[in-house]
Amino acid sequence: MRLGGKIVLQVAGLFVLYYIGSKLQEWSGLPVPGSILGLLLLLTLLLTGVLPAGWVDHGAGFMLAYLPLFFVPVTVGIIEYPVLLSGTGIVMIIMTITGTWLTMFVAGFTSEKLSKKGGA
Amino acid sequence: MAFIMLLLTILTFLLMGKIYSEYRTPLLTPVLTTVAVVVAVLLISGVSYKTYMEGAVWIDRLLGPAVVALAYPMYRQRAVLKKHFLPIVVSVIIGVVTAFGSGYAMAKVLGLERELLLTILPKSLTTPIAVPVASEIGGIPSMAVAFTMIAGFTAILTSPLFFRYISFGDRGKGIALGTAAHGLGTSKAVEYGEETVSMSSVAMSLAAIIGSFFGPFFVWLLAI
Known part of the structure; x- marks a missing residue:
């Protein structure tokens, strides 16, 4: 029961941070999503030790356990875009596959080069 | 209808999570299978995405705070x-x-x-x-x-x-x-x-x- 209360309270805290992030975006005019500003705010609070990790661990764990559920509604929206099944959709799929390989290669290659130079 | 759609999404997701933990193959990733089921239900029943979202928006609203949790x-x-x-x-x-x-x-x-x-x-x-x-x-x-x-x-x-x-x-x-x-x-x-x-x-x-x-x-x- 005590754990349940902790989760509810910490999730409420995440909502507050999300709200602050959204307001921050509105106010600053930054083209970065409010949820990500909220993420950075929480990360900063944790890294500086202002907020002990024990104040968010259970709430974050709970939200992340169900995270995939939270983007189901938005994903179901593909129902309104039959373009995915057209020739254009196939071109986009090929672009995605090619882009993924290219990114894997460049990111991995850079890391290999830098690791060797560093000797570690 | 909105409430039924909300329930459908949650129950399908929980079921798909169970199936996934049974087989553990990436092709059964719960998001993928849940979306497939929900889309099929919408197409068969003729319920529009807009109507679906009237219920599902309650799930959608949790995405923002969950992104914050990634910290x-x-x-x-x-x-x-x-x-x-x-x-x-x-x-x-x-x-x-x-x-x-x-x-x-x-x-x-x-x-x-x-x-x-x-x-x-x-x-x-x-x-x-x-x-x-x-x-x-x-x-x-x-x-x-x-x-x-x-x-x-x-x-x-x-x-x-x-x-x-x-x-x-x-x-x-x-x-x-x-x-x-x-x-x-x-x-x-x-x-x-x-x-x-x-x-x-x-x-x-x-x-x-x-x-x-x-x-x-x-x-x-x-x-x-």
């Missing part, structure tokens, strides 16, 4: 990042630039229309981040999820062959998977060892943060 696992990865700070950060930055740059270049060559270009740009980022980034830059969030999944499955299905021809060390493999293919790539990293998993997780987190700033900047810079 916690990132915080816990700080030791790994600190240990190899420069190589990781530089590799991920170059990787993110490659992901956006190659997407843009191919779209231009192939004459893809603007909205679709903006939709596939965030494909290398973790899904909960790709969604708000896509909507921020003017893409279609729901389709962005589809391409994010395709990027992830590309890594899952082709990385064994890819790494056979391009031999990276454990760290390079992790950086490659996490930067290009987020959580799905990281799930594949398990097969390459612990070092690869931790590198992939860190790369995914860093790519998410860097991508959410770089994406909008890139679109603005190139006046897409």
Whole structure:
């Protein structure tokens, strides 16, 4: 029961941070999503030790356990875009596959080069 | 109807989660199977997406706070990042630039229309981040999820062959998977060892943060 209360309270805290992030975006005019500003705010609070990790661990764990559920509604929206099944959709799929390989290669290659130079 | 749709989504997801934990194959990833079931139900019953969302919006509203929660696992990865700070950060930055740059270049060559270009740009980022980034830059969030999944499955299905021809060390493999293919790539990293998993997780987190700033900047810079 005590754990349940902790989760509810910490999730409420995440909502507050999300709200602050959204307001921050509105106010600053930054083209970065409010949820990500909220993420950075929480990360900063944790890294500086202002907020002990024990104040968010259970709430974050709970939200992340169900995270995939939270983007189901938005994903179901593909129902309104039959373009995915057209020739254009196939071109986009090929672009995605090619882009993924290219990114894997460049990111991995850079890391290999830098690791060797560093000797570690 | 709205309430039924809300219930349908949650119950399907829980059921699909059970099925997934039974078989553990990436093709049964709960998001994928849940979306497939819900889309099938909508198509068969003729319920519109708008009607569906009247109920499902309650789930959708949790996405923002859940993105904030990602800060916690990132915080816990700080030791790994600190240990190899420069190589990781530089590799991920170059990787993110490659992901956006190659997407843009191919779209231009192939004459893809603007909205679709903006939709596939965030494909290398973790899904909960790709969604708000896509909507921020003017893409279609729901389709962005589809391409994010395709990027992830590309890594899952082709990385064994890819790494056979391009031999990276454990760290390079992790950086490659996490930067290009987020959580799905990281799930594949398990097969390459612990070092690869931790590198992939860190790369995914860093790519998410860097991508959410770089994406909008890139679109603005190139006046897409």
